[in-house]
Amino acid sequence: MATAFAAAVVPLAGAGTASATTGSECRSATVQYRIVGADGNVVGADWTSQGGFHAWDTVPGTVEVRLAPGQNVAEDCKYPVSLAEYTTEGPDWFTSGHQTLVDKATVHLGAADVAGGDDAKRTWQKLTVKSPDCYGQIDLYGDDVTYDGQTGEGHGPAPYQPGNVVTPYHLIAAWNGGEKECTPSTPESPTPSETQPSTPATPTTPADSTPPAETTAPPTPKPSTTPPTDSDVPPMESNPPATPKPSPSDSGPPLAETGSSAPVGAIAGGAAVVVALGAGALVMSRRARRSS
Numbered sequence: 001m002a003t004a005f006a007a008a009v010v011p012l013a014g015a016g017t018a019s020a021t022t023g024s025e026c027r028s029a030t031v032q033y034r035i036v037g038a039d040g041n042v043v044g045a046d047w048t049s050q051g052g053f054h055a056w057d058t059v060p061g062t063v064e065v066r067l068a069p070g071q072n073v074a075e076d077c078k079y080p081v082s083l084a085e086y087t088t089e090g091p092d093w094f095t096s097g098h099q100t101l102v103d104k105a106t107v108h109l110g111a112a113d114v115a116g117g118d119d120a121k122r123t124w125q126k127l128t129v130k131s132p133d134c135y136g137q138i139d140l141y142g143d144d145v146t147y148d149g150q151t152g153e154g155h156g157p158a159p160y161q162p163g164n165v166v167t168p169y170h171l172i173a174a175w176n177g178g179e180k181e182c183t184p185s186t187p188e189s190p191t192p193s194e195t196q197p198s199t200p201a202t203p204t205t206p207a208d209s210t211p212p213a214e215t216t217a218p219p220t221p222k223p224s225t226t227p228p229t230d231s232d233v234p235p236m237e238s239n240p241p242a243t244p245k246p247s248p249s250d251s252g253p254p255l256a257e258t259g260s261s262a263p264v265g266a267i268a269g270g271a272a273v274v275v276a277l278g279a280g281a282l283v284m285s286r287r288a289r290r291s292s
Helices: 002-013 264-291
Strands: 029-036 042-048 053-055 062-067 079-087 100-109 125-128 136-141 171-177
Touching (some): 062 079, 062 100
């Protein structure tokens, strides 16, 4: 028995850890990206997995994505990658304020999207969103959730720096920029209307002239750095885990045994003896009454 167990353990000790799959189990995979312009040429650096927040020189309206080379991805493993564009209140994360989702695109990467040795002739999946014309933020992340602040399946909280709402989750990289506000900073002047003169109201003495005590709400904690990023993204869950079945409890009283091994004969025999004794006692009682 010990020999068989040792033989089963030995192959696991030599298994590699760089694979994106173990048998039929899908694990996290590393995503690479690059920005391409309207002419199809690469803008800036070529394929990279570098995370962080970047100030854009050119708005990344189209991003190509693939899985990094050297990963063994099974045919049934899929990795959703999304690109989302938001309007913001400032040109960087710390001044972004309220963010409003404008556009979002999602692709699913698989075994055919793993980079190899002959990539010059290959085409890669593209993510394209609208280019903002004001302050904005663009997020590249590893799931297909729409982070727009709505509730329900497939939606999540919108990113909001003052409230420390650090979304999207599974963030790979982000870009900020813009040179103007997305909405006017001052409201439009109302149209003047003719008003009738009115008699000024007689001032009344307030019931209590003591000013109320000022209360200040505790400040909301603000993150001192930009949200974390990671190019390793989880796979899409195709089959939810099965609900475990409840196991029987040993705390309750045992059920009566009715099988062939249960002592049914002994119990029945004891019951017959009790019945016979009771019948004998009844007969003796009747005889005693007649003799008296």
